[in-house]
Amino acid sequence: xxxxxxxxxxxxxxxxxxxxxxxxxxxxxxxxxxxxxxxxxxxxxxxxxxxxxxxxxxxxxxxxxxxxxxxxxxxxxxxxxxxxxxxxxxxxxxxxxxxxxxxxxxxxxxxxxxxxxxxxxxxxxxxxxxxxxxxxxxxxxxxxxxxxxxxxxxxxxxxxxxxxxxxxxxxxxxxxxxxxxxxxxxxxxxxxxxxxxxxxxxxxxxxxxxxxxxxx
Amino acid sequence: xxxxxxxxxxxxxxxxxxxxxxxxxxxxxxxxxxxxxxxxxxxxxxxxxxxxxxxxxxxxxxxxxxxxxxxxxxxxxxxxxxxxxxxxxxxxxxxxxxxxxxxxxxxxxxxxxxxxxxxxxxxxxxxxxxxxxxxxxxxxxxxxxxxxxxxxxxxxxxxxxxxxxxxxxxxxxxxxxxxxxxxxxxxxxxxxxxxxxxxxxxxxxxxxxxxxxxxxxxxxxxxxxxxxxxxxxxxxxxxxxxxxxxxxxxxxxxxxxxxxxxxxxxxxxxxxxxxxxxxxxxxxxxxxxxxxxxxxxxxxxxxxxxxxxxxxxxxxxxxxxx
Numbered sequence: 012x013x014x015x016x017x018x019x020x021x022x023x024x025x026x027x028x029x030x031x032x033x034x035x036x037x038x039x040x041x042x043x044x045x046x047x048x049x050x051x052x053x054x055x056x057x058x059x060x061x062x063x064x065x066x067x068x069x070x071x072x073x074x075x076x077x078x079x080x081x082x083x084x085x086x087x088x089x090x091x092x093x094x095x096x097x098x099x100x101x102x103x104x105x106x107x108x109x110x111x112x113x114x115x116x117x118x119x120x121x122x123x124x125x126x127x128x129x130x131x132x133x134x135x136x137x138x139x140x141x142x143x144x145x146x147x148x149x150x151x152x153x154x155x156x157x158x159x160x161x162x163x164x165x166x167x168x169x170x171x172x173x174x175x176x177x178x179x180x181x182x183x184x185x186x187x188x189x190x191x192x193x194x195x196x197x198x199x200x201x202x203x204x205x206x207x208x209x210x211x212x213x214x215x216x217x218x219x220x221x222x223x224x225x226x227x
Numbered sequence: 228x229x230x231x232x233x234x235x236x237x238x239x240x241x242x243x244x245x246x247x248x249x250x251x252x253x254x255x256x257x258x259x260x261x262x263x264x265x266x267x268x269x270x271x272x273x274x275x276x277x278x279x280x281x282x283x284x285x286x287x288x289x290x291x292x293x294x295x296x297x298x299x300x301x302x303x304x305x306x307x308x309x310x311x312x313x314x315x316x317x318x319x320x321x322x323x324x325x326x327x328x329x330x331x332x333x334x335x336x337x338x339x340x341x342x343x344x345x346x347x348x349x350x351x352x353x354x355x356x357x358x359x360x361x362x363x364x365x366x367x368x369x370x371x372x373x374x375x376x377x378x379x380x381x382x383x384x385x386x387x388x389x390x391x392x393x394x395x396x397x398x399x400x401x402x403x404x405x406x407x408x409x410x411x412x413x414x415x416x417x418x419x420x421x422x423x424x425x426x427x428x429x430x431x432x433x434x435x436x437x438x439x440x441x442x443x444x445x446x447x448x449x450x451x452x453x454x455x456x457x458x459x460x461x462x463x464x465x466x467x468x469x470x471x472x473x474x475x476x477x478x479x480x481x482x483x484x485x486x487x488x489x490x491x492x493x494x495x496x497x498x499x500x501x502x503x504x505x506x507x508x509x510x511x512x513x514x515x516x517x518x519x520x521x522x523x524x525x526x527x528x529x530x531x532x533x534x535x536x537x538x539x540x541x542x543x544x545x546x547x548x549x
Contacts, residue, residue, distance in 0.1 A: 016242035017431050023246050028281070041275035046282075053282040056289075064427045065240065076435035076519065081246060083277040083438065089253045090261045092271035098264040099271075102452075103490075161366075162483030164275035165448060168490050226369070226486065 025057025
């Protein structure tokens with residue numbers, strides 16, 4: 012791998028990082044929103060470093076494995092990996108968060124994390140709430156789900172709420188559910204049962220710009 | 228020298244043209260067929276690991292290049308105790324000042340070695356830094372609310388592994404296994420030129436291997452059914468080994484691994500501790516980075532040593548502290 016090829020490889024990698032962070036919101040499918048400035052800076056540094064390397068004369072060789080730095084570029088351009096959806100949600104479920112008491116004015120919009128925490132505390136009874144997430148169909152029903160990430164999509168865990176009283180919308184579509192919390196039954200084997208909502212309205216919505224929830 | 232420059236400058240940038248041509252062709256010919264949910268989930272996790280790790284790698288590489296280009300070797304001989312056995316714990320504790328995850332610490336340790344820091348001390352720094360820096364400890368405290376003993380156990384166990392590994396390397400390590408120190412700046416080369424060369428060199432060496440690790444981690448992340456894990460959670464000793472192995476396979480950044488450990492509710496605190504201690508010390512991404520930065524002979528000996536140490540220390544401190 013010549014010095015010139017090394018330089019151009021870094022330029023392409025840096026430009027790809029810039030295109031997902033500075034020129035589009037794709038980065039939010041992979042990392043937390045707060046990471047954007049870091050990605051923009053890294054992309055700029057890689058482009059600058061690559062151009063300097065491509066036009067400088069010192070010979071230098073890199074191992075063939077360095078070509079693999081193009082792999083994430085190909086993954087981004089060819090697959091355009093979307094935010095994790097129902098496929099991932101079925102695989103890794105988040106543990107129930109600590110119970111939280113419902114406080115303050117009747118806030119209609121809750122995140123799934125807030126809803127699940129408050130459902131455990133039992134302080135949601137009779138309150139109308141609005142939840143947004145994507146659809147995961149199950150045998151005999153469906154879940155409203157959203158992934159929660161702490162660092163990047165590799166550590167994503169699913170937050171799920173069972174929806175009653177409405178037919179299942181298409182898998183992976185984003186919806187806003189309005190309804191009230193339904194007290195549930197514990198599983199006899201002691202396994203975690205997601206809290207449930209009795210829906211009065213289910214509206215399709217656009218996927219949000221920030222698809223993941225962050226820990227409180 | 229000048230003629231070489233001119234000849235290179237007018238050569239068409241083949242690498243760039245071929246890459247862009249492949250990308251454009253793939254975008255039109257292949258992209259419409261790449262829509263399977265499993266493949267897309269895999270690609271999301273793979274890209275996420277890369278996008279998360281590359282900035283830390285660039286930061287680590289820049290810091291490492293700055294250490295080689297701008298910090299005189301005499302600084303390290305003054306800052307660290309002269310005797311290697313005394314320098315190891317000092318370097319381990321010094322790991323607490325590098326806020327980041329493991330991708331940054333590998334090139335920094337290599338830069339320290341190139342600047343004359345004894346290999347065992349640089350390795351203690353490499354092992355301790357991703358686990359005991361304040362960012363990671365704070366994340367651990369958030370992930371385990373009401374369990375400060377987990378933070379204490381993580382700190383103690385990770386530092387212990389780093390120092391023990393450094394001492395064992397000081398006693399039994401051979402110079403031949405360690406990397407050839409990076410050549411010092413060529414005479415007549417400016418400091419900035421040396422900085423840029425070192426940065427490019429490290430980035431391409433470590434970067435390719437980082438991608439290997441990310442490919443493996445994403446594949447296992449999508450392939451291993453979580454039910455297998457839950458089923459093994461109740462078995463006492465096996466559960467600790469299972470989570471240690473999982474930490475190696477998943478290669479989660481040390482700033483996030485505490486949240487994943489906390490989510491593995493079926494497992495004992497000692498098993499979770501093993502996950503937190505092993506992950507920042509050995510995982511697929513790190514094995515690849517070690518191979519790329521320090522060479523195969525080094526990785527073949529260092530990785531099993533620290534893996535065994537990390538598991539043993541986790542058992543001990545889980546028993547003593549949790």
